[in-house]
Amino acid sequence: MQLRNHVEWAIHCCAILAGVPEEHYLATRDLAEFHGVPKEYLSKALQALSTAGLIESTLGPGGGYRLSKPAKEITFLDIVEAVEGKASTFVCTEIRRNNPCRPKGARESKACAVARVMWEADDAWRAKLRSVRLSDLIKTLQQDVPADLLEKTGKWVTLRT
Amino acid sequence: MQLRNHVEWAIHCCAILAGVPEEHYLATRDLAEFHGVPKEYLSKALQALSTAGLIESTLGPGGGYRLSKPAKEITFLDIVEAVEGKASTFVCTEIRRNNPCRPKGARESKACAVARVMWEADDAWRAKLRSVRLSDLIKTLQQDVPADLLEKTGKWVTLRT
DNA sequence: TCAATTAAGGATATACAATATCCTTAATTG
DNA sequence: CAATTAAGGATATTGTATATCCTTAATTGA
Numbered sequence: 200m201q202l203r204n205h206v207e208w209a210i211h212c213c214a215i216l217a218g219v220p221e222e223h224y225l226a227t228r229d230l231a232e233f234h235g236v237p238k239e240y241l242s243k244a245l246q247a248l249s250t251a252g253l254i255e256s257t258l259g260p261g262g263g264y265r266l267s268k269p270a271k272e273i274t275f276l277d278i279v280e281a282v283e284g285k286a287s288t289f290v291c292t293e294i295r296r297n298n299p300c301r302p303k304g305a306r307e308s309k310a311c312a313v314a315r316v317m318w319e320a321d322d323a324w325r326a327k328l329r330s331v332r333l334s335d336l337i338k339t340l341q342q343d344v345p346a347d348l349l350e351k352t353g354k355w356v357t358l359r360t
Numbered sequence: 361m362q363l364r365n366h367v368e369w370a371i372h373c374c375a376i377l378a379g380v381p382e383e384h385y386l387a388t389r390d391l392a393e394f395h396g397v398p399k400e401y402l403s404k405a406l407q408a409l410s411t412a413g414l415i416e417s418t419l420g421p422g423g424g425y426r427l428s429k430p431a432k433e434i435t436f437l438d439i440v441e442a443v444e445g446k447a448s449t450f451v452c453t454e455i456r457r458n459n460p461c462r463p464k465g466a467r468e469s470k471a472c473a474v475a476r477v478m479w480e481a482d483d484a485w486r487a488k489l490r491s492v493r494l495s496d497l498i499k500t501l502q503q504d505v506p507a508d509l510l511e512k513t514g515k516w517v518t519l520r521t
Numbered sequence: 522t523c524a525a526t527t528a529a530g531g532a533t534a535t536a537c538a539a540t541a542t543c544c545t546t547a548a549t550t551g
Numbered sequence: 552c553a554a555t556t557a558a559g560g561a562t563a564t565t566g567t568a569t570a571t572c573c574t575t576a577a578t579t580g581a
Contacts, residue, residue: 235458297396
């Protein structure tokens with residue numbers, strides 16, 4: 200079980216978009232070039248973020264994407280679910296109903312005990328992702344990334360907005 | 361991102377194997393029939409459990425599988441990792457290295473901040489799975505499943521061991 | 522007004538993993 | 552010795568991820 204590369208791309212793109220000046224936009228072409236990924240395919244990930252309301256776009260020259268709300272209000276879970284969907288990683292196919300001893304057509308009073316555990320684990324995963332905001336990532340990057348690279352990158356982005 | 365159906369099958373099979381009398385075995389055929397899943401394909405999941413050391417097998421008539429240790433010593437994580445592998449659900453492709461502002465060949469001092477968050481979430485998922493034992497599932501089933509179905513099922517299993 | 526730019530998204534191709542079946546081999550049992 | 556069984560290789564089928572290409576409509580600036 201592996202997450203799509205769109206998840207990685209989408210998070211990194213949001214981090215860059217968080218540095219785009221107010222009232223400006225950054226184009227898919229630039230995000231693709233910056234991250235070294237195919238523009239047309241990255242575009243699908245950005246469309247997913249847009250559909251989820253995390254980023255917004257405008258057309259024409261100078262157009263592109265920007266965050267549609269403050270980085271503090273965007274969680275990792277928002278981004279992951281925008282790209283991967285909200286469905287649980289565990290799908291219960293109710294194989295307990297195939298138990299040959301079970302009366303046909305019997306109603307189950309509770310969800311399958313196996314599924315409940317798997318769903319709790321899924322919830323723990325999502326809770327962790329929900330607890331980290333895009334603004335937290337930005338703070339971490341400002342500590343981790345060397346100051347000169349941070350500055351150069353900021354200028355690179357600003358030049359294209 | 362979705363777990364394989366083998367995960368569901370493997371957990372249910374372990375629950376059934378926990379009810380196999382000492383020194384007895386239950387065949388793949390019977391586990392497949394009980395759960396209503398294809399025998400040859402289920403066999404692959406059982407082989408994975410066997411390779412992981414969670415169950416053990418013997419050949420010939422009366423052969424099959426049984427748990428290789430007490431249900432108390434088998435966690436959900438053991439089963440999930442036997443089937444899905446131990447690799448993280450998030451794979452970092454280091455796209456930060458593609459930043460055009462970054463000096464070529466520069467060494468990163470820390471793992472990518474994005475990956476660290478995603479790996480923490482993966483860890484939270486695994487921690488939850490590690491905290492639930494097969495014996496806990498058995499207890500839950502004994503509470504949830506009607507007594508007569510529980511008894512019939514026990515007899516069905518015993519008859520085939 | 523017009524040409525260039527851009528996101529949105531449909532259509533399609535390719536690669537790979539999940540699902541599934543079949544068959545051979547070797548071990549074990551009675 | 553014949554029947555049974557797990558192990559596992561080979562292969563087929565389906566579905567999803569990855570990726571590209573192209574059309575459409577909106578927007579911008581000249």
